[in-house]
């Protein structure tokens with residue numbers, strides 16, 4: 322099964338900039354590249370920070386833009402999003418019984434569990450008892466299945482102080498307590514970091530990729546303010562099979578790939 326992950330769109334209306342770049346143009350380029358090269362993907366998961374400023378008008382404009390994406394897409398929200406405004410514009414997006422934007426996407430290979438880690442008004446994330454209860458119920462009903470988790474905020478430190486400060490504060494160990502007994506979490510896909518990072522957390526592999534607009538520099542000294550830069554944006558092409566998980570990061574605006582011409586076979 323083939324998935325696409327895109328993250329941290331920080332979308333604003335046409336002609337507006339965020340950190341010196343145009344998110345709407347970038348999202349259109351990303352969608353065009355996916356439609357051209359990966360229209361056969363089964364799902365596209367958008368892992369939060371859908372918009373930069375969380376007004377209803379911005380979500381409406383985002384909705385119009387996403388209409389052109391030919392792969393079925395599913396949302397997480399991030400710290401730049403507003404749960405209520407998002408849900409007003411995307412009312413068909415499933416949520417749990419408490420209104421958190423959490424859902425399960427059933428696939429032939431396994432279950433994709435999309436978690437809501439947003440604490441309104443804060444850049445750091447949380448995963449409260451109500452949300453944990455929902456996950457506990459979902460995992461209990463999925464004992465025979467492989468499970469893939471999707472979250473905006475990493476539940477662990479990655480070693481970059483400015484980002485560690487705004488990770489899933491306090492709740493990483495609570496989350497692990499819920500998932501640990503099940504032994505069926507194959508991979509965790511994350512956003513929020515605006516950098517490519519991979520590794521494992523308590524034995525569970527994870528991957529994080531760059532955003533669609535600005536990125537965060539490889540800076541181990543920054544602490545209070547998260548710096549931004551213009552490294553190239555990426556989307557991920559993910560192949561899920563029962564025995565393996567493969568994650569490719571593709572810099573869709575990197576001009577250096579253009580001289581490449583596939584050789585025809587003799």
Ligand SMILES: [Fe+2]
Nearest residue numbers: 329370513532
């Ligand atoms: Fe972001």
